[in-house]
Amino acid sequence: xxxxxxxxxxxxxxxxxxxxxxxxxxxxxxxxxxxxxxxxxxxxxxxxxxxxxxxxxxxxxxxxxxxxxxxxxxxxxxxxxxxxxxxxxxxxxxxxxxxxxxxxxxxxxxxxxxxxxxxxxxxxxxxxxxxxxxxxxxxxxxxxxxxxxxxxxxxxxxxxxxxxxxxxxxxxxxxxxxxxxxxxxxxxxxxxxxxxxxxxxxxxxxxxxxxxxxxxxxxxxxxxxxxxxxxxxxxxxxxxxxxxxxxxxxxxxxxxxxxxxxxxxxxxxxxxxxxxxxxxxxxxxxxxxxxxxxxxxxxxxxxxxxxxxxxxxxxxxxxxxxxxxxxxxxxxxxxxxxxxxxxxxxxxxxxxxxxxxxxxxxxxxxxxxxxxxxxxxxxxxxxxxxxxxxxxxxxxxxxxxxxxxxxxxxxxxxxxxxxxxxxxxxxxxxxxxxxxxxxxxxxxxxxxxxxxxxxxxxxxxxxxxxxxxxxxxxxxxxxxxxxxx
Numbered sequence: 001x002x003x004x005x006x007x008x009x010x011x012x013x014x015x016x017x018x019x020x021x022x023x024x025x026x027x028x029x030x031x032x033x034x035x036x037x038x039x040x041x042x043x044x045x046x047x048x049x050x051x052x053x054x055x056x057x058x059x060x061x062x063x064x065x066x067x068x069x070x071x072x073x074x075x076x077x078x079x080x081x082x083x084x085x086x087x088x089x090x091x092x093x094x095x096x097x098x099x100x101x102x103x104x105x106x107x108x109x110x111x112x113x114x115x116x117x118x119x120x121x122x123x124x125x126x127x128x129x130x131x132x133x134x135x136x137x138x139x140x141x142x143x144x145x146x147x148x149x150x151x152x153x154x155x156x157x158x159x160x161x162x163x164x165x166x167x168x169x170x171x172x173x174x175x176x177x178x179x180x181x182x183x184x185x186x187x188x189x190x191x192x193x194x195x196x197x198x199x200x201x202x203x204x205x206x207x208x209x210x211x212x213x214x215x216x217x218x219x220x221x222x223x224x225x226x227x228x229x230x231x232x233x234x235x236x237x238x239x240x241x242x243x244x245x246x247x248x249x250x251x252x253x254x255x256x257x258x259x260x261x262x263x264x265x266x267x268x269x270x271x272x273x274x275x276x277x278x279x280x281x282x283x284x285x286x287x288x289x290x291x292x293x294x295x296x297x298x299x300x301x302x303x304x305x306x307x308x309x310x311x312x313x314x315x316x317x318x319x320x321x322x323x324x325x326x327x328x329x330x331x332x333x334x335x336x337x338x339x340x341x342x343x344x345x346x347x348x349x350x351x352x353x354x355x356x357x358x359x360x361x362x363x364x365x366x367x368x369x370x371x372x373x374x375x376x377x378x379x380x381x382x383x384x385x386x387x388x389x390x391x392x393x394x395x396x397x398x399x400x401x402x403x404x405x406x407x408x409x410x411x412x413x414x415x416x417x418x419x420x421x422x423x424x425x426x427x428x429x430x431x432x433x434x435x436x437x438x439x440x441x442x443x444x445x446x447x448x449x450x451x452x453x454x455x456x457x458x459x460x461x462x463x464x465x466x467x468x469x470x471x472x473x474x475x476x477x478x479x480x481x482x483x484x485x
Contacts, residue, residue: 001232001234001450001471001472001474001475001478002014002016002182002183002192003182003183003184003189003192004182004471004472004475004479005475005478005479006189006191006192007189008475008479009191009479009482010189010190010191011191012191012482013191013193014189014191014192014193015193015195015226016183016192016193016194016195017195017198017199017200017213017215018059018061018194018195018196018197018198019040019055019057019197019198019199019218019235020056020057020058020059020060020061020064020179020196020197021057021058021059021196021197022059022194022196040054040055040056040057041053041054041055042055042238042361043361044346044361044362044363044416045360045361045362045363046363046365046401046414046415047363047365047411047412049401051363051401051415051416053416053418054418058177058179059177059179059183059194059196060177060178060179060180061178061234061236062236062418062464062467063177063178063179063464064177065418068168068169068177068464069166069167069168069297069462069464069465070101070102070126070156070167070168070169070464070465071155071156071166071167071461071462071464071465072094072095072098072156072158072461072465072466073158073459073460073461073466074158074159074160074302074460074461075091075158075159076341076460077459077460077461078090078091078094078095078158079091080456080457080458080459081094081455081456081457081459084425084426084427084456084457085426085427085437085456086428086437088437088438089426089437091158094469097469097472097473098156098465098469100472101465101468101469101472102125102126102169103125126156126167126168126169127167127168127169128165128166128167128168129165129166129295129298129299131165133292134292134295134298134299135287135291135292135293135294135319135330136285136288136291136390136391137285137317137333137388137391137393138295138298138299138317140387140388140390140391140393141163141299141301141317141387142163142299143387144382144385144386144387144388145162145163145299145301145315146162146163147387148309149161149162149163149301149303149307149309149310149315150162150163151163151164152164152302155167155300155302160302161302161303161304161307162301162302163299163300163301163302163315164299164300164301165298165299165300166297166298166299166300168297169181178468178471195215197217197218197219198215198216198217198218199215199216199218199235199239200213200214200215200216200233200235200243201214201215201216201223201243201246202214202243202246202247203228203231203243203247203447204247205247205248205249205263205264205444205447206263208264208443208444208445209444209445209446210228210231210444210446210447211227211228212225212226212227212228213225213226213228213231214226228446229446230446230448230478230481231446231447231448232448232449232450232474232478233447233448233449233450233451234449234450234451234471234474235451236420236451236452236453237273237274237348237420237421237422237423237424237451237452237453238273238348238359238361238420238423240423240424240449240451240453241269241270241273241348241423241424241453242270242348242350242359244266244269244270244424244434244441244449245260245269245270245348245349245350245359246260246350246357247263248260248261248262248263248264249262249263249264249266249269249441250262250264250265250266250267250269250270251265251266251267251269251271252265253267254267254349254350255350258350258351258352258357259352260350260357264441264443264444265430266430266433266434266441266442266443267431267432268424268425268430268431268432268433268434269423269424269434270347270348270349270423271345271347271423271432272345272346272347272422272423272425273345273346273347273348273361273362273363273364273420273422273423274343274345274346274364274420274421274422274423274455274457274458274459275343275345275346275363275364275416275417275418275419275420275421276314276338276339276340276343276364276416276417276419277338277339277343277363277364277365277366277372277414277415277416277417278336278337278338278339278414278415278416278417279336279337279372279375279376279379279398279413279414279415280334280335280336280398280399280413280415281334281335281336281337281379281380281396281397281398281399282320282332282333282334282335282396282397282399283332283333283334283335283382283383283393283394283395283396283397284331284332284333284392284393284394285330285331285332285333285391285392285393285394286391286392287330287331291330294318294319294330297316297318298318299316299317300314300315300316301313301314301315301316302314302315302461303315305341305342309378310337310374310375310378311342311371311374312339312340312341312342312371312460313337313338313339313340313375314336314337314338314340314461314462315335315336315337315338316335316336316338317333317334317335317336318333318334318336319332319333319334320332320333320334333393335379335382335396336417337375337376337378337379338417339366339371339372339375340458340460340461341458341460342366342367342368342371343364343365343366343367343458344364344365344366344367345364345422345458346361346362346363346364346365347360347361347362347423348360348361348362348423349362363416364416365411365414366411366414369411372411372413372414376398376413379396379398380395380396380398382396383395383396398413399413399415400412400413400415401413401414401415401416417462419452419459419462419463420452420453420463421452421453421455421459421463421466421467422452422453422455422456422457422458422459423453424441424449424453424454425453425454425455425456425457426439426454426455426456427456430442430443433456434449434453434454435448435449435454438477439454439470439473439474439477440477448474448477448478450470450471450473450474451467451470451471452466452467452470454470455470
């Protein structure tokens with residue numbers, strides 16, 4: 001969004017405040033252990049313990065983790081968005097945003113990615129792995145899922161289900177970060193000011209207008225009060241809600257409980273942290289000499305809510321990228337079962353401990369234990385399937401979420417897919433909505449939110465592509481508002 005606005009309006013000063021550093025990250029899978037992409041963690045409470053989730057350290061946020069996965073969601077997802085946010089977010093309107101992102105330039109002739117990336121790749125069109133060039137375990141996954149659940153040639157067809165290759169905006173091993181695509185390095189717009197390793201703690205709101213933002217430099221702890229014209233929060237579904245709460249924007253009753261003055265009563269702030277609970281199993285495989293290199297998120301199977309064998313699940317296989325040495329990746333894979341709907345939301349709130357205000361994150365969780373048990377049984381049984389026996393898949397081992405005890409129940413193995421969304425949902429009713437359909441915080445004139453937090457309900461796919469669509473719409477909205485003045 002910052003890159004878009006800076007290029008569209010050269011006379012506008014755009015200041016991007018980002019917690020990440022501005023060091024170039026060459027490849028997600030070849031990161032230097034001394035300078036990791038995700039050194040920071042935050043903690044959320046989960047039944048059975050607590051779970052740490054990573055906080056990316058490079059400019060580009062979660063695009064460093066999700067690496068350009070470009071799933072539009074299903075027809076059910078687009079219909080939900082339309083029902084809750086109105087005609088401006090209809091399936092047709094969302095499809096137009098996705099088309100613009102995937103074309104490398106929007107239909108009005110404006111650039112949506114600033115041209116080519118530093119490694120010669122633009123944001124569109126989408127790319128798919130060649131199934132014939134995938135490692136044997138990936139081909140076994142495609143064969144098994146095709147036999148059991150069917151195949152699809154296009155996972156972005158709103159009605160599709162079955163197994164296929166994952167659409168993405170990068171190539172195997174390359175980080176298709178939003179920073180690389182939209183900011184560039186040598187071609188960064190002169191009117192774009194980047195303030196790295198810094199965060200916005202709060203904003204000052206008076207009579208519905210933000211006058212200043214409080215920016216804190218992370219290494220030094222020094223805070224600066226910055227005058228603001230238009231302020232856009234794009235810190236993610238956890239941090240954007242946190243910034244609003246610390247600014248006195250949220251439930252007046254809940255803010256009073258922690259001794260925080262309310263300046264704008266919006267009970268929906270942080271009330272519904274949506275996510276995709278996932279079961280993550282590790283399994284060893286027998287590699288063969290000359291196997292193709294391991295790609296990143298190349299295959300995915302999407303089931304339907306009505307499928308009794310494995311309802312409403314995203315089933316994936318990928319190499320275990322946490323292993324620091326690339327030659328070890330061929331020996332271990334991860335099988336993930338991600339539940340897409342029928343999820344009980346979590347929350348983001350403030351709590352007071354003595355003189356300190358801290359943020360409490362409560363995890364979203366599967367609504368029904370029976371679904372989790374079914375997913376667990378399926379994951380642990382895959383080694384017995386003929387396709388996986390042929391590649392020497394050992395019995396998978398259920399990996400619990402960080403901080404949890406060894407799982408003795410299915411629910412204890414559930415962790416987060418890091419697809420956080422929904423804490424600042426768009427809509428028109430201030431009792432539940434936080435932003436309007438123009439992405440402006442209700443009751444304000446110059447405060448916007450533009451990240452996954454505005455998605456108004458449970459989204460049934462990886463949220464990376466939907467978040468990019470929100471950012472593009474935010475650039476349109478702000479550009480249009482500036483044109484009126």
